[in-house]
Amino acid sequence: MKATHVWHLQLNVKDIVVMSGSRKRPVWIILLVNFVILFLIVAYVYSPTTSAACFIFSSKDCTLTFHKQPPALKVPARELTDGETISQVVISEILRTPPVESNNPKIAFLFLTPGTLPFEALWAKFFQGHEGRFSVYVHASREKPVHKTRYFKGRDIHSESVAWGQISMVDAERRLLAQALLDPDNQQFVLLSESCIPLQNFDYVYNYLMLTNVSFIDCFVDLGPHGSGRYSEHMMPEVEKKDFRKGSQWFALKRQHAIITMADSLYYTKFRYYCKPNMEGRNCYADEHYLPTFFNMIDPGGIANRSVTYVDWSERRWHPKSFKPVDITLEFLKNLTSIDDFIHFTSDSKRVLTGPCTWNGIKRPCYLFARKFYPETLEKLTLLFSNYTTLSV
Structure with a gap:
C-alpha cells in the first residue's frame, strides 16, 4: 500500500510541474513546491524515528525510541582535567x-x-x-x-x-x-x-x-x-x-x-x-x-x-556495638528484621539523620544482614534461624 501511494505522489509531482509551467508561475515557486513534496515523500517512505517527523508520519511508537536515547552529559561548571x-x-x-x-x-x-x-x-x-x-x-x-x-x-x-x-x-x-x-x-x-x-x-x-x-x-x-x-x-x-x-x-x-x-x-x-x-x-x-x-x-x-546490613552505632564509639549470647533472643532478632527506618549517627552529637527505608517506592524492612556478632552466638542463632527469617517479598 505504501509503495502504491508513493507512486501516485510521484505522478502528482509531474502533473504539478506541467500545470505550473503552463500557467507560467515564477521559477522559485515551482522549485519550492517540488522541494516540499519531495520532503514529504521521503519522510513518509522512511518513517524516521529520530526527529519530529516520526510523530507525524510513522505508525510506530516513537516515544520508546526517544526514551532509549542516551542522556546528555551535564555541562561542567569548570573546565575538566x-x-x-x-x-x-x-x-x-x-x-x-x-x-x-x-x-x-x-x-x-x-x-x-x-x-x-x-x-x-x-x-x-x-x-x-x-x-x-x-x-x-x-x-x-x-x-x-x-x-x-x-x-x-x-x-x-x-x-x-x-x-x-x-x-x-x-x-x-x-x-x-x-x-x-x-x-x-x-x-x-x-x-x-x-x-x-x-x-x-x-x-x-x-x-x-x-x-x-x-x-x-x-x-x-x-x-x-x-x-x-x-x-x-x-x-x-x-x-x-x-x-x-x-x-x-x-x-x-x-x-x-x-x-x-x-x-x-x-x-x-x-x-x-x-x-x-x-x-x-x-x-x-x-x-x-x-x-x-x-x-x-x-x-x-x-x-x-x-546499607542493607544492620549495625548499631548508637554508642558513638570507634567501633559499633557487638552482640553477645545474652543478647540473642527471638524478640531481639525479630526486631532487627522489622526495622523500616534507617538512622545515621553523625560525628556532630546534635545531629542524627533518619528516614524511611523504601524498596521500589514502597516502605519495606531495611536490613537483610546484621553485624557485629560474637562467635559464641552461633549456637543460639542457628537454633532460632528458621523462626526469625520468615518474611517474604
Whole structure:
C-alpha cells in the first residue's frame, strides 16, 4: 500500500510541474513546491524515528525510541582535567549500556575476613536448597581459613593483608569484586564481614536485591569532625568538599556499579593518597568515604543512600556495638528484621539523620544482614534461624 501511494505522489509531482509551467508561475515557486513534496515523500517512505517527523508520519511508537536515547552529559561548571574527561566518558558509557541478561542470575556473597568464618554453619543453612542462585568468594587477610561446609570449600581467592582504616581495605573489596565479575551470571554483589549474619531467608534476600535497580550504598552528609572534617583540599579539583560523603562500607552493588568501581582509577587514586589515618592531623578512612563520595558524584539517583546490613552505632564509639549470647533472643532478632527506618549517627552529637527505608517506592524492612556478632552466638542463632527469617517479598 505504501509503495502504491508513493507512486501516485510521484505522478502528482509531474502533473504539478506541467500545470505550473503552463500557467507560467515564477521559477522559485515551482522549485519550492517540488522541494516540499519531495520532503514529504521521503519522510513518509522512511518513517524516521529520530526527529519530529516520526510523530507525524510513522505508525510506530516513537516515544520508546526517544526514551532509549542516551542522556546528555551535564555541562561542567569548570573546565575538566584530562583525567576527569576520560573518567566521565567511561562511566557514562557503562551507565548507558544495558546490562547483559543472564538466564541464571546469581548473588555473589563476598566475605572479607581475617581468617576462618565463625558463622559458616549458619550461612550454610541460609544457602541450603538454593544451589545455582548464588556464588561465594572469601578474602582472608591474615590466615588461610578452615572451611567445614561445601558452600565455602574452594572459594578462597588470592588475598593480601588488610589493615584497619587503610586503603588496603578498599583494595580487598575491589579484589573480591573483580573475582566475582568473572562470572557473567553474578548480577548482585554483597560485601560481608566475618561477624555478619543473615536476617532474612534466602528467597527474601534474592527477590529484594534482584527486583530492584539500585545499589544499596550507605551515603550521607556528616558535617562533624569525623565526616567533612576528614576532607583534604588535596582532593581538589576532582573532589570538592561539598561532594564529600560518609557511609558504611558494607554494600550491595548491582553489576553495572561493580564494573564502574573496577573501571575507576581517578577518584580511587585521590582517596588512596589523601584519605588515610594521621594525615595532616586527620584520621580519614577510605572504606568509609570512597564509594559513598564516588557514587554520590557519578550516579546519585542510582543508589539507595543506605546499607542493607544492620549495625548499631548508637554508642558513638570507634567501633559499633557487638552482640553477645545474652543478647540473642527471638524478640531481639525479630526486631532487627522489622526495622523500616534507617538512622545515621553523625560525628556532630546534635545531629542524627533518619528516614524511611523504601524498596521500589514502597516502605519495606531495611536490613537483610546484621553485624557485629560474637562467635559464641552461633549456637543460639542457628537454633532460632528458621523462626526469625520468615518474611517474604
